[in-house]
Amino acid sequence: MxxxxxxxxxxxxxxxxxxxxxxxxxxxxxxxxxxxxxxxxxxxxxxxxxxxxxxxxxxxxxxxxxxxxxxHPYVTNKVKEALDRTDLYGVGTADLEIELAEKICKHVPSSESVLFCNSGSEATYHAIRLSRAVTGRKKLIKFQGCYHGWHDYVARNMLSTPDMIGKRDPGSAGMMDEAIDHTLICTFNDLEDVANTFKTNQGEIAALIVEPIPHNIGCVMPQDGFLQGLRDLCDQHGALLIFDEVITGFRHHIGGFQAVCGVTPDLTTMGKAMANGFPIAAIAGKSQYMDRFNTKPGGDVWFAGTYNGHAVGTAASIATLELMEQExxxxxxxxxxxxxxxxxxxxxxxxxxxxxxxxxxxxxxxxxxxxxxxxxxxxxxxxxxxxxxxxxxxxxxxxxxxxxxxxxxxxxxxxxxxxxxxxxxxxxxxxxxxxxxxxxx
Ligand SMILES: Cc1ncc(COP(=O)(O)O)c(C=O)c1O
Incomplete structure (x- = not known):
């Protein structure tokens, strides 16, 4: 070498x-x-x-x-097989989509139903918009150092410089002030800080989004009781708990880190290890919330994407999960x-x-x-x-x-x-x- x-x-x-x-x-x-x-x-x-x-x-x-x-040959072969048959229908439902949705609902505790998109950022965007629709509230809690994608709702207080920790630290020029200011920043592993933030924003917080293990800053482990504490605070204050499992999902367990820690969120976002490198992501959660998406007649929360459920990503994800089931x-x-x-x-x-x-x-x-x-x-x-x-x-x-x-x-x-x-x-x-x-x- x-x-x-x-x-x-x-x-x-x-x-x-x-x-x-x-x-x-x-x-x-x-x-x-x-x-x-x-x-x-x-x-x-x-x-x-x-x-x-x-x-x-x-x-x-x-x-x-x-x-x-x-x-990985098991994945690439499944993708090749799928591509021999089709690429994208873009209408109705593809058989591969049903197979993958069933697998995710079988394994991921919070997943009563699931929708596919193409990136983790899309998934977190949809989860936040859905939370706002469900609760009729605007504000969001995220943690300093966590990353949930590039869009305006979450792109603040990521790898902040020491002087900007916890302060107003947008990650990009061109972000909407309203989006920045409606995302509140808390300290990971500090339940008191989260409780105080809920109290001072009583009745205004739609959701709390968290990487159950903040891998975007390496590996900071949640301390005993922290994730359960977040679950309890969200329940107490009528906010939705979103686990962003874009990294932890499928990598730490086929059911996500929620299957390891025993805390079930309302909504889960997934991507990355889901398809071993092929582009697909997902938002999953309780049917009472997921049914608000307008993929279901009567739903009032917009959900769309030309490439959603593409054969490449769905076949790769089915293969990845199958291998996890078998080996x-x-x-x-x-x-x-x-x-x-x-x-x-x-x-x-x-x-x-x-x-x-x-x-x-x-x-x-x-x-x-x-x-x-x-x-x-x-x-x-x-x-x-x-x-x-x-x-x-x-x-x-x-x-x-x-x-x-x-x-x-x-x-x-x-x-x-x-x-x-x-x-x-x-x-x-x-x-x-x-x-x-x-x-x-
Ligand atoms: C925890 C987490 N959520 C969301 C995202 C955004 O995913 P994507 O880059 O697929 O948009 C990432 C990307 O690194 C991530 O680590």
Missing amino acids: NTASTKRMEKSKELYQKANQFTPGGVHTSIRNVEPHLIFSGAEGAYIYDADGNRYLDFQAAFGPFVLGHK PVHDHIFRLGEKMRDGLREIHQRLGIQAFVAGFGSVWTTYFLDKEPLHYTDLMDNNADVYIAYRRKLLDRGIFKMPMNLKRNHISYSHTDEDIEFTLEQSEIVLKELKEEGKLN
Whole structure:
């Protein structure tokens, strides 16, 4: 494998320049714009390949979808079969849509009925609009650091700078003031803060949206009773509880994290691991609410999308869930996740490095912190320079974790014990280097 000193990047550099001629910044999602600017040209199983032929063990997993690994044959074969038959009808109901809807309702506790769309952002948008229609209220609670997509209702207080935590921090120019100001920001794992926010906005809050594990800031675990506390507060105040399971759904359990934690939300949004990399997302929930969508005659909440229920996404999702039903997907990824976390903790202890290895199931990250973080503010003590340098050095050694602060890593069904052992070996080398360079003590 090429190492830092031998890795070729000429082709990537050349193509990146060309990409910039035709696309602002050369990337099609802002968060993909990181150094080095690699151009990718292939993927298989646990690996991705750049234009210069360098191979990387992929833990970025495109921010989460690849729960089975790239180009998993069970999924791609089902997609090919579906495409031999059709692409999109765009009228009536496709047989694949019924099959997938039944599977989701069987597995996801909150899912009495489900609707398909194409991205997590669409799903959270629909969930929020539905909550407003159901309650006749306007305000929304979200948590500092959580991400629920790019639209105006939720694109605030994401990765805020320390001085903007909890303050008015819109994520984009051009957002509607009313949308920004009707989204209230609370502190994760702080029930008192949520209770006070409900009290001071009595009768005005339509919904509370939460990543049950905020993976958009790595892996901050909900403390005992927190998610149940949110359920109770929403019930007490007549607001809908939305679990945004776009990352946790299907990755942590075929029934979502709600099947693990035992708290059932009113509405659930899902995407990413749902179809192992193919584009499809869903909103699911109690029929009494879902029946308000105007897909049902008499419904008064608009729901539409030309590509909703496309054969590619539905077939890929059916295949992904089928494989989870038939094979020990979660046993495998959870075991490897534990092996990674244990291995890293052992290395840190041996080298005397102060770090907190966080994670759940197949997801992990190393925070350079001296304690478990409970919310976004705690993460401001993370040594971001070391975090980024560590990931950058691993990338030079063929391990792909996005070199950005507070990013999680994902293990897939295609990763092997050897992949974890290789990653641990390389991590130890890199951590020793960082120590020698005086960046870590
Ligand atoms: C928890 C969560 N919700 C919603 C979204 C938005 O999903 P999409 O990028 O598919 O629009 C994301 C994307 O990363 C996410 O992590």
